[in-house]
Amino acid sequence: xxxxxxxxxxxxxxxxxxxxxxxxxxxxxxxxxxxxxxxxxxxxxxxxxxxxxxxxxxxxxxxxxxxxxxxxxxxxxxxxxxxxxxxxxxxxxxxxxxxxxxxxxxxxxxxxxxxxxxxxxxxxxxxxxxxxxxxxxxxxxxxxxxxxxxxxxxxxxxxxxxxxxxxxxxxxxxxxxxxxxxxxxxxxxxxxxxxxxxxxxxxxxxxxxxxxxxxxxxxxxxxxxxxxxxxxxxxxxxxxxxxxxxxxxxxxxxxxxxxxxxxxxxxxxxxxxxxxxxxxxxxxxxxxxxxxxxxxxxxxxxxxxxxxxxxxxxxxxxxxxxxxxxxxxxxxxxxxxxxxxxxxxxxxxxxxxxxxxxxxxxxxxxxxxxxxxxxxxxxxxxxxxxxxxxxxxxxxxxxxxxxxxxxxxxxxxxxxxxxxxxxxxxxxxxxxxxxxxxxxxxxxxxxxxxxxxxxxxxxxxxxxxxxx
Numbered sequence: 001x002x003x004x005x006x007x008x009x010x011x012x013x014x015x016x017x018x019x020x021x022x023x024x025x026x027x028x029x030x031x032x033x034x035x036x037x038x039x040x041x042x043x044x045x046x047x048x049x050x051x052x053x054x055x056x057x058x059x060x061x062x063x064x065x066x067x068x069x070x071x072x073x074x075x076x077x078x079x080x081x082x083x084x085x086x087x088x089x090x091x092x093x094x095x096x097x098x099x100x101x102x103x104x105x106x107x108x109x110x111x112x113x114x115x116x117x118x119x120x121x122x123x124x125x126x127x128x129x130x131x132x133x134x135x136x137x138x139x140x141x142x143x144x145x146x147x148x149x150x151x152x153x154x155x156x157x158x159x160x161x162x163x164x165x166x167x168x169x170x171x172x173x174x175x176x177x178x179x180x181x182x183x184x185x186x187x188x189x190x191x192x193x194x195x196x197x198x199x200x201x202x203x204x205x206x207x208x209x210x211x212x213x214x215x216x217x218x219x220x221x222x223x224x225x226x227x228x229x230x231x232x233x234x235x236x237x238x239x240x241x242x243x244x245x246x247x248x249x250x251x252x253x254x255x256x257x258x259x260x261x262x263x264x265x266x267x268x269x270x271x272x273x274x275x276x277x278x279x280x281x282x283x284x285x286x287x288x289x290x291x292x293x294x295x296x297x298x299x300x301x302x303x304x305x306x307x308x309x310x311x312x313x314x315x316x317x318x319x320x321x322x323x324x325x326x327x328x329x330x331x332x333x334x335x336x337x338x339x340x341x342x343x344x345x346x347x348x349x350x351x352x353x354x355x356x357x358x359x360x361x362x363x364x365x366x367x368x369x370x371x372x373x374x375x376x377x378x379x380x381x382x383x384x385x386x387x388x389x390x391x392x393x394x395x396x397x398x399x400x401x402x403x404x405x406x407x408x409x410x411x412x413x414x415x416x417x418x419x420x421x422x423x424x425x426x427x428x429x430x431x432x433x434x435x436x437x438x439x440x441x442x443x444x445x446x447x448x449x450x451x452x453x454x455x456x457x458x459x460x461x462x463x464x465x466x467x468x
Contacts, residue, residue: 019295020065020371022197023140024205024245026058029075029130030224031114035121039078039111040219043335048114052223052269053230055113057130058247060197060207061098061137062370064299070102070368071134072375074247076226077113079408080105082379084116084123088131089406096138102301103134104366104377107404108250110214112225116408146371147196147203148398149290153282154190156228156275157212159384160257161185161417161431169421169431172261181261185420185431188212188256189384191391192279193400194286195373197245205245208232208283209400211253211384216275218267225269228258231276236283246283249402252378252387254411255433293372293398298464300369302456305362306448308441313354316425317436321350341438346427349437361441364406365452369460373398376453377405381433382412386450393454395461401453411439412446 036046059073071092080088089100107116118124160172162181169185170176188211195207214227226233229248236246258275259265313321324347334342366377374396378386380403387401411433421430428435439445 019143020146020297020299021063021141022144023061023137023142024059024197024247025133025136025140026056026245027130027133027136028054029057029126030054031122031126035114037112037222037224038115039113039215042219048224049222050224052225055110055224055226057133058245059131059133059137060247061134061141062299063141065297068299069098069138070299070301070370071098071137072104072106072249072368073131073134074106074108074249075130076110076229077107077116078109078111079116079404080107080406081116081118082407082409084118084127085406087118088127091128092131092134095135098134098138101303104368104375104405105131106249106377106402107408108214108226108229108248109253109404110225110227110229112217112221112223112227142199145198145295146293146373147198147290148293148373149194149196149286149288151192151282151286151289152190153192153210153279154188156258156278157188157190157256158258158260159184159186159188159255160213160259161255161420161433162261163420167422169429171432172257172259173265176261186255186383186414186417187385187388189251189388192282192286193398194283194290195400196287196290203287205247206236206283206287207247207249207400209249209251209402210279211251211256211387211403213253213257214250216258216267216272218265220267225272228272228275228279231273232279232283235277235280239284249400250404252382252384252401252403254381254383254403254413255417256384296371298369298371300460300463302367302460304365304452304456306365306452307360307362308445308448310357310359310361311353311436311440311442312357313350313436314425317350318354320425321347321354325351341427343427346435346437353436363409363449365449365456366406367453367456367460372396374400374457374460376401376457378403378449378453379405379407380409380412382446382449383414383417385414386412386446389450390453394457396457399457409440412441412449413439414446415443418443
């Protein structure tokens with residue numbers, strides 16, 4: 001824990017020299033059937049009942065001209081617990097020459113995968129199997145040129161926070177009467193970025209960056225699945241070949257979903273396929289329009305530990321929570337529900353949060369520079385507006401922003417989102433993501449993390465320019 005110290009560490013490499021080298025690998029880490037699934041409310045039974053499609057970890061390792069290495073691994077899992085991320089980064093360092101600090105572990109955020117806490121049954125076994133992809137990728141380094149492409153796709157993602165005609169805030173998974181919803185409370189980021197890998201004169205794979213919740217499969221699904229990112233990969237490989245490396249990095253998608261509230265929630269594998277295939281076509285278009293980046297042989301890694309105060313719980317909220325918990329002691333906790341969390345669950349969290357609200361946590365923002373490409377890793381579920389802000393303010397023309405990197409830290413809403421709704425103190429007044437317990441840190445935490453990313457990007461860019 002930190003008490004306000006702002007720490008910056010930059011691992012450096014030379015700017016000029018031999019070609020950039022990159023290795024790619026993937027691992028099918030699908031756990032044993034019967035282990036719990038996370039991401040949906042299922043009462044007392046969370047056990048998986050089968051495999052619809054396998055869960056993968058996909059990794060790239062980049063080596064700069066002076067031998068500096070960095071790795072990014074994308075895992076088909078709901079989130080990455082910080083304790084697990086720290087353990088896995090050290091595991092990679094122990095079995096390779098890649099420093100733990102130079103490893104970024106990202107969760108695609110499928111809600112049909114296993115837990116990521118190390119104390120979950122067999123978690124160390126399947127999680128280390130996942131990051132073994134990094135170790136294999138490190139053994140496959142080849143001279144590589146990067147080609148970055150872009151397109152927009154606005155037909156599959158929707159802002160999941162909605163303004164009703166009475167001024168209240170609602171979520172897309174609710175059921176509404178016609179005309180009740182006025183507008184969405186926020187934006188989406190329709191930009192898709194692809195980074196193609198050229199080795200020995202051939203495009204052998206691509207990183208695909210797009211921001212949208214993979215929550216097509218809800219509590220009605222009991223089978224392991226990568227959700228739409230799995231179908232995205234499948235569709236690209238149907239065109240490019242089964243050996244084509246396709247790695248998905250989910251963007252800042254905290255308030256972006258695949259659900260159109262007008263059509264309602266469609267939780268089928270066919271819907272996963274529809275979304276994945278639409279995004280696959282977009283990825284192919286972006287690849288076709290890709291432009292080559294200069295090969296400057298740079299690999300650098302930057303981190304900042306950003307101090308964040310825990311969420312404030314007012315005396316009024318604490319009094320309400322205490323009263324609710326007194327009722328729970330008499331009547332018991334109600335069952336969880338598929339369309340939200342009962343007040344009693346929030347009340348229990350608020351009582352605990354009230355006593356912890358003055359504590360300061362430290363969360364990592366990580367930036368990896370690979371040639372003229374920058375990859376930003378943010379903890380938790382950041383609202384899409386932060387991803388847009390970082391890209392617009394990055395001095396690197398090609399900047400990828402991903403969420404759920406190196407830590408599961410709850411939601412990070414924008415400041416304005418906390419004001420969207422009528423006055424009040426009970427849960428869900430301003431929406432799901434802004435309710436204490438769903439978000440763990442005080443208003444403005446997301447802005448601090450985003451600004452950390454921008455400042456690190458500027459430092460790396462300035463360092464590059466000084467060396468020219």
